Amino acid sequence: MENSALAKYTVSYGLALALASVVNGLLVVAKESSPAVQAGMQKLTGHHWVTHSALVLGLFFLVGWLFARARGGQGLRLTTDRLLAILVSGVVLGGLIIVGFYLISD
């Protein structure tokens, strides 16, 4: 028997993935454009990239977990089309921000 409902973790971590992807790109712009931001990130772990990775991965796990706890623990509800639109747009946008930034920054 066919079932068209998405599991709550598929939805919650799918949305978290889209958000973390965009934040990943924006963080690149922020640290490369502001020496103070990069120095702060460097100070936190000893290397800006390590801090960058930890922030994005932490955001993904935290937001995914929070979204899964929404609606009394049932998690957020989205149609498959909507989830895929958000997920794919987030990943593509996150990638384009990174590639676009380094294409024009040097």
Place this chain on the structure above:
Amino acid sequence: MAGHSVMNELILMAHVSFGVGCLIATVWVLVETLNASAANRRRIQLVSRAAALCMWAAFVIGGYWYVTVYPADKAVILKGPWPFAHKFFMETKEHLVILLLLLATYLPIAAAADLAANPAARRVVLWVAGLTVLLALVTEGDGGIIALGVKVGLLTR
């Protein structure tokens, strides 16, 4: 590369090998998902976990190499004829790989569903696996150009 020890070369090879392992496992998941049935449900779940594990291994090993060994290569690249190998390809790779890690981590979460009985979950897995394969190929290509950047830098010293 720039005067590295054998251990450093092994670390770099392990990074690339785990990255290729993630790529192969994800293509496997993609093909199995296109033919999802009760018979291959467990296999899809296991291979999607293997893809995530390979990606985490590639990320951690590559991250260690990038932080501790790469600065010497970076200096060679920047003084050589291909400075773009660092300025564009390494800079984009080191951040696109975080995106790749997110996708590979999400793959087993999406693949936990019964993909034969749930076409919605099947679509999500196909999209995520497709994006993962695409991004893995891009980052492998980036790595090749970075290695060539070091090589031409050393050859023209």
